Amino acid sequence: MKHIKLNNGTKMPMLGLGTYKIGGTDVDVYNSIRSAIDVGYRHIDTATLYKNEAAIGQAIRDCGIPRDELFVTTKAWGTDILTGNIHKAFSLSLKMLDIDYIDLYLVHWPIKGKEGNTWLEMEKIYATGDAKSIGVSNHLQHHLEKVLEVATIKPAANQIESHPYLVLDDLISFCKHHNIVCEAWSPLGSSKVPLLEERILNEIGNKYQKSPAQVVLRWNIERGVVAIPKSANKERQxxxxDIFDFELTSEEVKLINSLNKDSRTGIHPDEIGF
Ligand SMILES: NC(=O)c1ccc[n+]([C@@H]2O[C@H](COP(=O)([O-])OP(=O)(O)OC[C@H]3O[C@@H](n4cnc5c(N)ncnc54)[C@H](OP(=O)(O)O)[C@@H]3O)[C@@H](O)[C@H]2O)c1
Known part of the structure; x- marks a missing residue:
């Protein structure tokens, strides 16, 4: 596993497990997390929205891996922010997970006109020590600029939709310039687009005896972006x-970048409404 240093010095594993819709029941969620940890995952991504924090926390407590070897992210949902309940939401996430602290707490989506004030509340959560790092998600450059205007602590991370159909080089460069680590959600394009059928990804995969999914995930590592693919299936997990034993050439990275269509599988961050 490769790690990336966040701007407060903490280290984040560059490949994590996404958990949105990872199971129909708590038992399914629990089993998926246990199998992921068994095969080597040490980074789990969840959110209040996913309603699976309790089962994830149980799996983490039972797995036998020391807490400080695991990295857990969760996120504050917009309605909790809008109603002034972000601190309550954080406490509830911590209680549901029951894992002593959260490694990274994120603002799930920007709320127009409230980016700065939300961030000041996040800084208060950070000050309690119960969130080891704080960051944002789905923030475009203009949202980040509002956060940075007021921040005394810079966001450690920005979790954004990104895959070869949505490369987002400019946003990623902006984040790098401000020492904010980018994480790619839907790194495989979710199941909504046939990204993994792309000829380029298959040809590069054949060269290294890797699958198109492994090529895409490795591409994120090469460009310094953390990836959090979701899989409920132990073999796919x-x-x-299994992407840390090969490297793409710069020519291959360019070829993958050329698949960009600036097309999203999820909602545009300026269009989210709460
Ligand atoms: N911050 C945000 O607003 C936000 C938004 C969306 C998602 N996220 C986070 O990002 C995570 C990942 O995004 P995502 O779940 O939308 O999409 P994704 O990880 O790109 O794709 C998941 C889909 O790909 C399948 N899959 C996984 N590995 C595969 C492989 N090796 N080959 C072929 N298919 C494979 C999965 O099915 P199986 O489970 O059957 O393997 C599932 O259908 C989420 O789970 C969540 O934690 C964050």
């Missing part, structure tokens, strides 16, 4: 994390 194992395969998605």
């Amino acid at each position: 194992a395969s998605n994390i």
